[in-house]
Amino acid sequence: MTQDQDRRTGAGRASRRVAHVCAAAATALLITSCGTADDPKDAAASSAPASASASASASPKAPSAPIKPGEVRIAGEVDKPYTITLADLRKLPQAEASVEFISAKGDQKHTYQGVLLHEVLKAAQPRFDQSKKNGQLRGVVSATGGGDYRAVFAWAELDPGFAKSQILLAVSEDGTAFEDTAGPRLVVPQDTRGGRYVSELNQLWVGTVDPVVDGAR
Numbered sequence: 665m666t667q668d669q670d671r672r673t674g675a676g677r678a679s680r681r682v683a684h685v686c687a688a689a690a691t692a693l694l695i696t697s698c699g700t701a702d703d704p705k706d707a708a709a710s711s712a713p714a715s716a717s718a719s720a721s722a723s724p725k726a727p728s729a730p731i732k733p734g735e736v737r738i739a740g741e742v743d744k745p746y747t748i749t750l751a752d753l754r755k756l757p758q759a760e761a762s763v764e765f766i767s768a769k770g771d772q773k774h775t776y777q778g779v780l781l782h783e784v785l786k787a788a789q790p791r792f793d794q795s796k797k798n799g800q801l802r803g804v805v806s807a808t809g810g811g812d813y814r815a816v817f818a819w820a821e822l823d824p825g826f827a828k829s830q831i832l833l834a835v836s837e838d839g840t841a842f843e844d845t846a847g848p849r850l851v852v853p854q855d856t857r858g859g860r861y862v863s864e865l866n867q868l869w870v871g872t873v874d875p876v877v878d879g880a881r
């Protein structure tokens with residue numbers, strides 16, 4: 665019944681559940697326009713994000729290019745792949761989310777500031793099949809973080825046109841900016857467990873399930 669494996673202890677937490685954070689979802693996430701750049705803290709990278717995990721192994725083809733520490737690559741079935749940094753994200757319109765989630769540390773309560781994942785992904789112009797009804801509902805998003813940690817989302821979960829809760833690429837936690845070399849953290853207000861709060865985010869992949877479902881690969 666443990667829904668996620670924790671990297672620290674895996675200590676089985678009891679089945680109690682935190683009352684859903686954003687039960688009043690739409691209002692819990694306040695879009696603000698405090699686009700100020702927090703002082704970018706420097707150096708002292710805690711752990712290298714993507715670069716370390718891209719070595720030889722399971723994956724059949726090599727990643728297209730190494731990702732630098734602190735960079736997030738947005739790619740996949742998109743017209744405009746690009747990379748973005750924490751510094752770039754701080755310049756975009758900021759949203760705020762006060763959330764609770766369960767982790768091995770216990771029940772956590774934090775306020776995050778950052779950019780809507782939907783905005784970041786839309787900018788890459790996903791190639792959804794417009795000839796299909798609700799083509800974007802076939803969309804999936806993979807988020808990879810430090811240590812090759814990875815979690816997936818359905819497009820509808822992060823599209824404010826479909827879901828109330830909005831997923832962020834956070835640039836700060838409780839007012840403290842993330843290290844530039846660490847990159848942002850995903851914040852998933854609708855999740856009761858911390859598993860999809862991918863930290864040291866370094867890659868976002870957008871695609872559709874069609875090739876898998878229809879057997880093209």
Ligand SMILES: Nc1nc2c(c(=O)[nH]1)N[C@H]1C(S)=C(S)[C@@H](COP(=O)(O)O)O[C@H]1N2
Nearest residue numbers: 669670671767809810813858859861862863
């Ligand atoms: N990159 C990365 N992100 C991660 C994990 C991880 O192992 N690597 N663990 C996840 C899990 S299982 C939980 S519960 C939370 C824990 O959040 P914390 O590090 O703030 O305690 O981070 C999530 N994000």
Ligand SMILES: [Mo]
Nearest residue numbers: 668669670859
């Ligand atoms: Mo976890």
